[in-house]
Structure formats: C-alpha cells, structure tokens
Amino acid sequence: MSVAVGIVLPELRIPVTPTFVISTAVATRDFQDVHHDRDQAVRRGSKDIFLNILTTTGLVQRYVTDWAGATAMVHSVAIRLGAPCYAYDTLVLTGQVTQASSTGCVVAVVGRVTGGDHVTGQVEVGRLP
Amino acid sequence: MEGTIRAAAERIRAAGAGPARPGRDPVNLPMIRNWLEAIGDRNPRYEQDGVAPPAMTQVWTMRGLHPVVEPADPLSAMSAVLDQAGFTSVVATNCEQTYHRYLRDGERVEVRSRLVDVRGPKRTALGEGWFVTTDSTWYVGAEAVASMTFRVLKFRPPGSTATAPASERAPAAASERVPAVVSERASGVAFERAAAAVASDALRPVVTRDTAFFWAGTAAGELRIQRCGGCGELRHPPGPVCRQCGADRQDHLVARGTGEIFSFVVHRHPPVPGRRLPIVVALVELTEGVRMVGEVLGADPRQVRIGATVQVDFVRVDTELTLPAWRLLP
Numbered sequence: 001m002s003v004a005v006g007i008v009l010p011e012l013r014i015p016v017t018p019t020f021v022i023s024t025a026v027a028t029r030d031f032q033d034v035h036h037d038r039d040q041a042v043r044r045g046s047k048d049i050f051l052n053i054l055t056t057t058g059l060v061q062r063y064v065t066d067w068a069g070a071t072a073m074v075h076s077v078a079i080r081l082g083a084p085c086y087a088y089d090t091l092v093l094t095g096q097v098t099q100a101s102s103t104g105c106v107v108a109v110v111g112r113v114t115g116g117d118h119v120t121g122q123v124e125v126g127r128l129p
Numbered sequence: 130m131e132g133t134i135r136a137a138a139e140r141i142r143a144a145g146a147g148p149a150r151p152g153r154d155p156v157n158l159p160m161i162r163n164w165l166e167a168i169g170d171r172n173p174r175y176e177q178d179g180v181a182p183p184a185m186t187q188v189w190t191m192r193g194l195h196p197v198v199e200p201a202d203p204l205s206a207m208s209a210v211l212d213q214a215g216f217t218s219v220v221a222t223n224c225e226q227t228y229h230r231y232l233r234d235g236e237r238v239e240v241r242s243r244l245v246d247v248r249g250p251k252r253t254a255l256g257e258g259w260f261v262t263t264d265s266t267w268y269v270g271a272e273a274v275a276s277m278t279f280r281v282l283k284f285r286p287p288g289s290t291a292t293a294p295a296s297e298r299a300p301a302a303a304s305e306r307v308p309a310v311v312s313e314r315a316s317g318v319a320f321e322r323a324a325a326a327v328a329s330d331a332l333r334p335v336v337t338r339d340t341a342f343f344w345a346g347t348a349a350g351e352l353r354i355q356r357c358g359g360c361g362e363l364r365h366p367p368g369p370v371c372r373q374c375g376a377d378r379q380d381h382l383v384a385r386g387t388g389e390i391f392s393f394v395v396h397r398h399p400p401v402p403g404r405r406l407p408i409v410v411a412l413v414e415l416t417e418g419v420r421m422v423g424e425v426l427g428a429d430p431r432q433v434r435i436g437a438t439v440q441v442d443f444v445r446v447d448t449e450l451t452l453p454a455w456r457l458l459p
Contacts, residue, residue, distance in 0.1 A: 014169070019169075023166075024166040024167040024168060026167070027160075027164045027166070027167035027168070027188075028161045028167075028185075028188050028191065029162065029188050029191035030185075030192060031193065031194040039274040043275060053221050053224055054184070054187055054188060054191075055167075055168065056183045056184070057187075057224060057226065058164065058168045058170070058182065058184040059168060060184075061170075061182065061184035062169065062170040062172070062182075062184075063459060065170070065172050066170075066171075066172070070172050070173055071174075073182075073231075074183045074228060075227065075228060076225070076226060076227040076228065077183070077225075077226050078223075078224075078225035078226070079182060079223070079224050079225070080223050081220075081221055081222055081223070081224070082224065082372075083372075116372050116373070117372075118304075120232050
C-alpha cells in the first residue's frame with residue numbers, strides 16, 4: 001500500500017434513521033429492545049432507540065474498507081464507545097492514517113454524534129494475501 | 130461486599146474459558162447480504178469470494194431473539210454477582226477484535242470466553258461501578274479465527290441504594306444499556322432539591338470532590354461552572370473527566386449569572402413539605418452555554434415562558450447548603 005501517515009479519509013455522514021438502527025440491529029442478530037422499541041428504550045432511561053455495538057464495529061470497518069478498496073484485508077478493529085448514537089441523529093465518521101508500512105496501515109477513526117464522540121478507534125488494514 | 134465481588138471474580142477467572150458455544154447457522158450468504166445491505170457496505174469482495182465481512186464475526190454466535198441463560202458463561206456469571214451487589218446497569222466501553230483470517234461461506238464457528246479481570250469499585254460519570262473484561266476466541270474446528278477483548282462497566286444507577294435488587298439482567302453478549310442520560314437524571318434530583326428548598330428536611334445534594342467547588346460557590350454567592358483544564362470546555366453537571374478531550378484536570382469560572390429558560394415545569398402536585406404550590410422549576414441555559422436546573426422564585430407560572438431571561442439568585446437553606454435559583458428579568 002502506498003499510503004502515508006497523515007492522510008485524511010473522506011468524511012462519511014450517516015443519517016441514523018429508525019430504519020437504519022433497526023435493520024442493522026436485526027442484521028447483526030441483536031434483538032435487545034433498546035435497538036428497535038422506542039417505548040422500551042425511553043422506559044429504560046434512553047431518549048430513543050440507539051445503534052448496537054456490532055453495528056458500530058461494522059460501520060467502522062466499512063468506513064475504512066470504503067477508502068482502502070476491495071483488496072484491503074482488515075486485521076483488527078479496536079473501538080472505544082462513548083455517547084449513544086440515537087435515531088434521528090447523524091453519525092459523522094472521520095479518519096486519518098496514523099501508521100503506514102509497505103504491508104499496510106493503521107487508521108484512527110472517530111464517529112461523532114450530537115452528544116459527542118460515539119466511537120473512537122483504530123483499524124489495522126493490509127493488502128489481500 | 131468488595132471482598133465478595135473479588136472472591137467471585139477470582140473464582141470465575143480461575144475457572145478459565147467457559148464451554149464452547151456453537152453458532153446457530155453456518156457462515157452463509159443470505160445473512161452476509163442482509164448485513165452488507167443494512168450497514169451500507171458496497172464492497173463486492175464478500176459476495177464474489179464467498180467470505181464474510183470480518184466485523185460480522187460476532188454475529189455468527191449471537192444468541193438470538195430468545196437467549197438461553199448460560200450460568201457457565203464467565204460474563205453472565207460475573208454480571209450475576211454484580212447484579213446481586215446492586216451494580217445492575219451495564220454499558221459497554223471497549224471492544225477490540227482481531228481477525229486471523231476471513232470466514233468462508235459454509236464454515237461453522239463456535240466461541241469460547243473467559244474472564245480476564247474485574248476492576249473496581251471505580252467512580253465514573255455514570256455512578257460507582259466495576260469494569261469487567263473478557264476475552265473471546267472464535268474457532269473453526271481447532272483453528273482460532275478471531276479474538277475479541279470486550280469491556281463493560283457494571284454500575285449502580287444513581288439514586289439506587291447499595292442493596293437494590295437485580296431488577297434487570299443484561300444478556301451477556303453485546304450487552305449494553307444507555308448511559309442513563311446522566312444530565313436528565315441530575316436535573317430530576319435538582320428538581321426535588323429545589324422544590325424542598327425551604328423545608329427543614331430539604332433533600333440535600335451529595336457533595337463530592339467533583340461538586341464541592343460548585344456548592345462552595347453558591348455559599349459564597351457565586352455560580353461556578355466547571356471548566357476542563359485541558360481544552361477549556363465548560364460542563365455541567367460537574368464530572369471528573371472531560372467528554373471532549375479526556376483530560377482529568379479541571380478548574381472553574383464564575384458565571385455571569387444570566388441565562389434563558391430552556392424548559393420548565395410547574396409543580397402542582399404532589400404536596401411538598403413546607404411549600405405552597407405551585408412552584409416553577411426551570412432548566413436554564415446560561416449565557417456561557419451550559420444548562421442548569423433551579424426554582425424560578427416569585428414567578429406567576431402564567432408569566433413563565435421558554436426563552437425568558439433570568440438572573441441567578443441564591444437560597445440559603447442553612448449554614449451548609451445554599452441552592453441556586455432563578456428570578457425572571459423584566
């Protein structure tokens with residue numbers, strides 16, 4: 001990979017509709033009510049349904065492979081979770097290359113929502129063997 | 130209680146990895162397509178090569194709509210111990226996944242998990258709690274194909290007592306609950322506090338290292354706002370760590386004491402000892418930008434409007450407690 005430390009990835013803005021929250025929760029086989037039932041989510045102290053962790057992990061992976069291309073091989077995704085990503089918010093993903101070598105690179109990713117950082121993390125990506 | 134938790138943690142940790150739990154279905158293209166479509170991932174590679182997106186690894190072993198309680202699972206076992214001790218809420222804080230190779234269509238995976246460590250009790254913005262870390266490894270046959278370090282905070286919801294019953298059990302895999310929307314909860318407490326202000330048995334705030342400066346300020350006739358010692362971000366209610374930059378240094382500034390009513394309630398019922406109802410309690414957006422709750426003193430509820438300008442006032446309850454309150458400006 002010919003990438004250099006400091007390269008900034010294009011921003012990805014995801015409108016977090018209820019359909020998005022629910023379809024991703026079900027596609028990741030997570031049936032906890034806080035990801036599809038607003039009444040229950042509110043009863044549990046949340047303001048709305050919100051993204052589940054497996055989806056956040058998936059979005060971080062997708063964000064980096066959208067940029068790195070179909071020949072990229074993802075070695076690891078390490079994320080730290082912060083503010084919940086509620087329905088009707090917008091998740092804005094940004095990223096920057098923090099390490100680079102002839103075999104791959106590490107991208108630092110931040111996903112922001114109205115309430116602050118929803119996710120921060122690193123994705124280690126290389127080339128297809 | 131700490132001793133009990135530590136002993137249980139050591140017992141569960143020493144027991145090592147729990148039983149292998151097989152995924153319900155083999156890795157399969159219909160689920161891969163559903164995932165790609167929902168996540169919005171247009172990478173053609175997965176369907177072309179018949180491999181699964183690496184971030185789907187955990188999906189294959191999710192417990193589904195009607196999860197079976199598995200007492201032998203280390204995270205379930207440790208969660209049960211902490212539930213019993215009153216740490217009934219849970220929020221995930223870290224998830225680190227490593228993929229040794231991509232999974233292929235038709236492969237059958239199973240997962241084994243073990244408890245790594247349990248740290249606490251820690252004071253956090255959500256309440257007192259314990260960090261529970263587990264390691265999971267996914268296998269195809271004897272081959273390890275992926276691993277994950279997963280950390281959750283099991284915390285005692287603010288306002289609950291030490292012996293609160295385990296009112297909600299969190300499923301172990303991908304367990305997460307909302308961080309209890311701390312500011313709204315804090316507003317509720319402040320609401321009760323203000324309503325009872327002049328009663329001799331006023332509900333008193335818990336003064337901690339994080340909030341002592343604020344209450345010292347009200348006693349001195351100052352409305353103080355916590356300011357991050359790293360990036361300068363203002364925050365209220367006060368807390369130990371900056372949400373913007375993560376710094377744990379802080380100082381404060383003295384607010385001008387003016388703001389606008391962002392929202393308010395008129396409390397008519399139930400009765401409050403020593404008070405004549407109704408009273409008005411407002412969430413005020415200060416000129417500096419943070420929001421703060423307090424009673425609107427001497428106001429006719431019919432005159433109170435969202436957007437109305439207010440000025441801070443202070444209600445001295447006794448020698449130890451002075452509450453901030455608001456007065457409408459003409």
